Amino acid sequence: MSSSxxxxxxxxxxxxxxxxxxxxxxxxxxxxxxxxxALDTLLHGGWPRGGLTELSxxxxxxxxxxxxxxxxxxxxxxxxxxxxxxxxxxxxxxxxxxxxLWIRCQPGQALKAADLVIGAGGFGxxxxxxxDATLRIPDAAWMRLRHxxxxxxxxVLVAVPxxxxxxxxxxxxxxxxxxxxxxxxxxxxxxxxVRAACRRGARDAAPANDEARSSCVSLAFTxxx
Amino acid sequence: MRLACVHVPQLALxxxxxxxxxxxxxxxxxxxxxxxxxxxxxxxGVARVIEMNGDARRAGVRAGMxxxxxxxxxxxxxxLRATEADREAGAAALADVGFAFAPRVERDGExxxxxxxxxxxxxxxxxxxxxAIQAHAARIGFGARVAIAxxxxxxxxxxxxxxxxxxxxxxxxxxxxxxxxxVTLFTxxxxxxxxxxxxxxxxxxxxxxLPPQAVALRLGPPGAEVARLARAEDDEPFLPLPPPDxxxxxxxLEYPIAELDPLSFVLRGLVDRALERLAGRSLACAELTxxxxxxxxxxxxxxxxxxxxxxxxxxxxxxxxLDLARRPPEAPVIGLHVIALPAxxxxxxxxxxxxxxxxxxxxxxxxxxxxxxxxxxxxxAPAAVDSWREEAxxxxxxxxxxxxxxxxxxxxxxxxATTPLGKAQLRQRxxxxxxxxxxxxxxxxxPPEEIEVLMGRDGPTALRGAETTARVVIAAGPYxxxxxxxxxxxxxxxxxxxxxxxHASDGAVYRLHRDARxxxxxxxxxxx
Numbered sequence: 023m024s025s026s027x028x029x030x031x032x033x034x035x036x037x038x039x040x041x042x043x044x045x046x047x048x049x050x051x052x053x054x055x056x057x058x059x060a061l062d063t064l065l066h067g068g069w070p071r072g073g074l075t076e077l078s079x080x081x082x083x084x085x086x087x088x089x090x091x092x093x094x095x096x097x098x099x100x101x102x103x104x105x106x107x108x109x110x111x112x113x114x115x116x117x118x119x120x121x122x123l124w125i126r127c128q129p130g131q132a133l134k135a136a137d138l139v140i141g142a143g144g145f146g147x148x149x150x151x152x153x154d155a156t157l158r159i160p161d162a163a164w165m166r167l168r169h170x171x172x173x174x175x176x177x178v179l180v181a182v183p184x185x186x187x188x189x190x191x192x193x194x195x196x197x198x199x200x201x202x203x204x205x206x207x208x209x210x211x212x213x214x215x216v217r218a219a220c221r222r223g224a225r226d227a228a229p230a231n232d233e234a235r236s237s238c239v240s241l242a243f244t245x246x247x
Numbered sequence: 248m249r250l251a252c253v254h255v256p257q258l259a260l261x262x263x264x265x266x267x268x269x270x271x272x273x274x275x276x277x278x279x280x281x282x283x284x285x286x287x288x289x290x291x292g293v294a295r296v297i298e299m300n301g302d303a304r305r306a307g308v309r310a311g312m313x314x315x316x317x318x319x320x321x322x323x324x325x326x327l328r329a330t331e332a333d334r335e336a337g338a339a340a341l342a343d344v345g346f347a348f349a350p351r352v353e354r355d356g357e358x359x360x361x362x363x364x365x366x367x368x369x370x371x372x373x374x375x376x377x378x379a380i381q382a383h384a385a386r387i388g389f390g391a392r393v394a395i396a397x398x399x400x401x402x403x404x405x406x407x408x409x410x411x412x413x414x415x416x417x418x419x420x421x422x423x424x425x426x427x428x429x430v431t432l433f434t435x436x437x438x439x440x441x442x443x444x445x446x447x448x449x450x451x452x453x454x455x456x457l458p459p460q461a462v463a464l465r466l467g468p469p470g471a472e473v474a475r476l477a478r479a480e481d482d483e484p485f486l487p488l489p490p491p492d493x494x495x496x497x498x499x500l501e502y503p504i505a506e507l508d509p510l511s512f513v514l515r516g517l518v519d520r521a522l523e524r525l526a527g528r529s530l531a532c533a534e535l536t537x538x539x540x541x542x543x544x545x546x547x548x549x550x551x552x553x554x555x556x557x558x559x560x561x562x563x564x565x566x567x568x569l570d571l572a573r574r575p576p577e578a579p580v581i582g583l584h585v586i587a588l589p590a591x592x593x594x595x596x597x598x599x600x601x602x603x604x605x606x607x608x609x610x611x612x613x614x615x616x617x618x619x620x621x622x623x624x625x626x627x628a629p630a631a632v633d634s635w636r637e638e639a640x641x642x643x644x645x646x647x648x649x650x651x652x653x654x655x656x657x658x659x660x661x662x663x664a665t666t667p668l669g670k671a672q673l674r675q676r677x678x679x680x681x682x683x684x685x686x687x688x689x690x691x692x693x694p695p696e697e698i699e700v701l702m703g704r705d706g707p708t709a710l711r712g713a714e715t716t717a718r719v720v721i722a723a724g725p726y727x728x729x730x731x732x733x734x735x736x737x738x739x740x741x742x743x744x745x746x747x748x749x750h751a752s753d754g755a756v757y758r759l760h761r762d763a764r765x766x767x768x769x770x771x772x773x774x775x
Binding site for chain 2: 100109111113124127128131138145153242245
């Protein structure tokens with residue numbers, strides 16, 4: 023329902039502004055907040071439930087921060103979460119509130135570990151950190167993971183250096199980051215300006231007549247120190 | 248008081264048949280090694296038949312036959328070896344038949360006794376109680392005879408005489424019930440039996456008709472006791488005991504097992520039987536202890552914790568398998584004891600508005616599988632370490648904060664181990680998450696990688712490592728940090744570093760440090 027149609031029906035602009043189309047409500051049930059409002063807007067509700075979401079980008083493009091925000095949002099909602107950390111790179115001082123199940127493993131074990139976790143059921147978000155992995159993962163492994171995620175209704179976030187999941191991903195976000203330094207005096211690293219572009223998944227979630235849909239957003243991440 | 252007597256004839260054979268249920272439908276005999284009759288020299292005893300079922304008896308198998316003789320007499324005969332483990336497990340399982348109906352049970356060899364007068368609310372009449380007891384014994388693996396009477400002795404005699412019997416409560420009716428039973432059921436003393444036979448008294452009714460004082464005068468206290476029993480006036484004391492803390496099932500193997508799969512097969516039977524016994528008492532297994540007897544000697548005892556009390560065999564077997572796979576026994580296994588710790592299952596109401604977490608049992612199995620895959624030190628919840636080193640991190644046991652909660656027996660008195668989050672806590676956490684999300688994370692290399700760094704006047708100008716070779720565009724630092732000098736000693740805790748945040752030409756922002764002690768550069772990781 024467009025805003026003009028709502029205004030036509032109720033006659034009051036204030037009330038019309040508060041009307042949420044039923045279609046969007048239904049869609050949001052199939053989505054899970056990413057923990058970042060701009061990303062939720064981009065993806066029309068957040069990460070898809072029961073599917074794989076790919077976060078791809080080079081080093082310092084904000085993949086880990088977005089992954090962490092997704093875990094934090096799920097933990098804040100009281101859901102069980104897991105992080106499959108290929109390489110054991112987790113920053114202890116940047117832990118989300120609450121405690122995810124943390125599995126440190128080799129890249130070759132990551133998908134098997136994730137499959138076990140998803141198969142246990144009850145996990146809302148399972149994040150697979152393959153940011154530094156260079157191994158080739160067969161399509162059958164992604165397909166199996168997708169089936170497991172769909173069966174359990176689990177959101178699976180996969181962080182990779184390059185797009186890999188192709189059609190196995192229900193949503194795919196490409197990230198590109200630019201470092202920002204405070205130049206007032208000696209340089210001081212202040213954070214990253216990240217540009218997130220949705221390559222897959224947003225169109226499915228968008229209302230049919232949503233005209234003001236953008237395919238990318240800018241995010242500013244600050245350095246903790 | 249109304250007492251039930253459960254009599255399992257040939258308990259040793261029936262206990263052995265519990266581990267070979269398929270042999271119940273065909274001739275079966277139990278062998279035990281008996282010492283040589285002559286007792287001379289070093290001759291070893293020969294295994295002879297001590298008990299046999301009805302099919303074997305009809306086929307001609309008799310006690311005292313050797314295994315070969317019995318097999319020749321009854322083709323297809325199943326020969327079972329009598330073991331101490333079977334005997335103990337059988338006796339305990341028989342007691343559990345009673346504990347399924349009463350809190351206290353008296354054990355007496357092949358029989359158990361327990362009070363059933365409180366079961367009137369659950370069953371319409373005593374016949375139904377007796378049938379329920381018999382059915383439960385069958386589920387445990389016993390073909391039992393059940394009798395209910397007002398005294399222990401009367402119940403015992405009735406159970407010997409009938410498969411299912413309910414002796415009337417009144418003294419006269421009970422005497423009438425016992426009257427047609429043969430004297431041989433009342434005493435095992437051959438002298439007494441012979442004396443009664445000489446007197447022409449072949450039934451309980453005939454003995455009950457004799458003057459009590461005259462019987463006592465001629466046959467002494469044993470004779471008087473039989474006479475009292477025949478008149479349904481016995482005064483045998485009923486001495487019940489509470490159930491043991493743990494429940495044990497055991498088996499001794501005929502040959503040692505070194506592989507995991509055959510061992511799991513044996514384990515499955517033991518766990519199934521233990522859970523069946525627990526279910527009879529409305530309990531579940533809260534912890535499993537395996538006691539493996541090793542060949543030729545040695546004992547391997549391992550305790551397998553269970554996340555929540557369960558009556559499902561699958562997760563227990565899986566946990567045991569994973570534990571055995573992770574820490575295989577040092578020698579082949581020749582005997583296996585399973586000790587199940589009973590606990591009460593407490594159902595809890597799930598929250599309609601909060602997501603359901605992983606089920607404790609499935610989670611426990613998953614954690615065990617993950618530990619087998621990546622190592623137990625790599626599975627858990629991340630925990631901060633009391634250290635100033637940035638890369639320091641620890642792993643603590645994982646416990647979800649919300650979800651399906653089931654308690655143990657102690658759960659009635661104590662709060663659950665993990666408390667579901669309250670709404671206020673969730674709101675607070677959501678607010679904290681929303682406020683602090685857009686913060687960068689540092690991807691640590693553990694341990695920091697030693698790299699080569701070209702230093703200029705203002706700091707690093709280029710770096711080269713195993714995976715990174717780049718020119719430095721901007722370098723911020725140094726930030727000098729040191730700490731843990733107070734821990735200097737054998738553990739060598741003291742450190743001093745100069746940190747740099749460098750924006751490299753490959754677009755990444757790296758964090759590196761120079762060790763102030765040796766002057767070498769290390770790559771800590773990169774911001775992402």
